[in-house]
Amino acid sequence: MSFQSFFSFFRTSDAINRLERQGLQLRREVAGSTAGIRRTEQARQEGTASVSNDEFRRDPVLPFVLLLHPEQRPELNASGLLDPARPLFVVQDRAFCLGPALLARVVADYDLRGDVAQTHVATPRATAYLAAALAANPRVGRIIAFGAGRRCKQYRAFLKRLGVRNTCVLAQSWSEAHDTPLIGTKLSLSTEKVLLQKQLP
Numbered sequence: 469m470s471f472q473s474f475f476s477f478f479r480t481s482d483a484i485n486r487l488e489r490q491g492l493q494l495r496r497e498v499a500g501s502t503a504g505i506r507r508t509e510q511a512r513q514e515g516t517a518s519v520s521n522d523e524f525r526r527d528p529v530l531p532f533v534l535l536l537h538p539e540q541r542p543e544l545n546a547s548g549l550l551d552p553a554r555p556l557f558v559v560q561d562r563a564f565c566l567g568p569a570l571l572a573r574v575v576a577d578y579d580l581r582g583d584v585a586q587t588h589v590a591t592p593r594a595t596a597y598l599a600a601a602l603a604a605n606p607r608v609g610r611i612i613a614f615g616a617g618r619r620c621k622q623y624r625a626f627l628k629r630l631g632v633r634n635t636c637v638l639a640q641s642w643s644e645a646h647d648t649p650l651i652g653t654k655l656s657l658s659t660e661k662v663l664l665q666k667q668l669p
Contacts, residue, residue, distance in 0.1 A: 480526075480532055483534065483556060483557065486556060487524055487549075490543065490544070490549070491522070492522060492523055492524050492536075493522060493523045493524075494523070494525065494526075495519060495523045495524065495525040519535055519536060520537060523537075524536045524540075527562070529566075532600055532601070533560075533562065533565055534557075541559070544557070552629075554629065555630065558593050558597075558630070560593045560594070564590065564591060564593065564597065565597050568597050568602075569597075571584075572601035572605065575602065575607075575608060579607065580608075581607040582609060583608075583610045583611070583612055584602060584610070584611045584612070585611075585612045585613075585642070586598060586611060586612070586613040586614065587614055587615070587642035588615040588641075589613045589615050589616050589623060592622075592637075595611065595627065595635060595637070596626075596627055596632055596635075598611055599611050599627070599635045602634070603634055608634075609634075610634055610635065610636055611634060611635040612635075612636045612638065613635060613638065614641055614642040614645060615638075615639075615641045615642060616637050616638060617639055618639070620639040623637045624637050
């Protein structure tokens with residue numbers, strides 16, 4: 469079992485350099501090799517990738533995600549790389565990254581434009597990953613995350629520490645706010661919990 473990390477806003481090369489300075493080795497698959505294809509396909513199917521406790525690897529499907537062995541976590545905690553005050557990495561269950569990564573791909577492939585409304589904040593880490601996945605797309609405006617409730621200030625502070633600039637977190641629920649001018653009424657794409665507002669020309 470691997471735990472997953474992603475680097476906030478999201479200089480993956482810097483994150484890799486820091487891990488290598490910790491004595492970990494990046495597993496580099498040889499393009500087209502049978503072993504590499506087999507491991508990549510296994511990772512795609514199982515959502516994990518086998519790594520030893522002295523190495524790490526890129527996720528074969530999810531951008532910004534690095535796969536590490538669970539035994540590495542205490543050492544990373546001690547190094548300060550997971551310091552909540554100034555985190556370089558955020559530990560995140562891979563399952564929470566799949567939806568945002570898929571949405572970002574669909575938005576890019578279909579040339580959709582506008583703001584993204586996340587109708588419920590499951591975790592601020594998932595919202596941060598969604599923001600990272602969409603940040604490189606110049607056609608996407610803000611991510612507007614609803615339903616933070618009493619934790620709204622806490623979630624905003626967390627995203628600010630990560631350097632997230634393209635996200636607005638709101639306390640009210642989607643059902644209370646979806647008719648406000650902030651969102652408008654033209655919705656063009658839906659996933660389980662995320663809606664994309666497409667701007668009209």
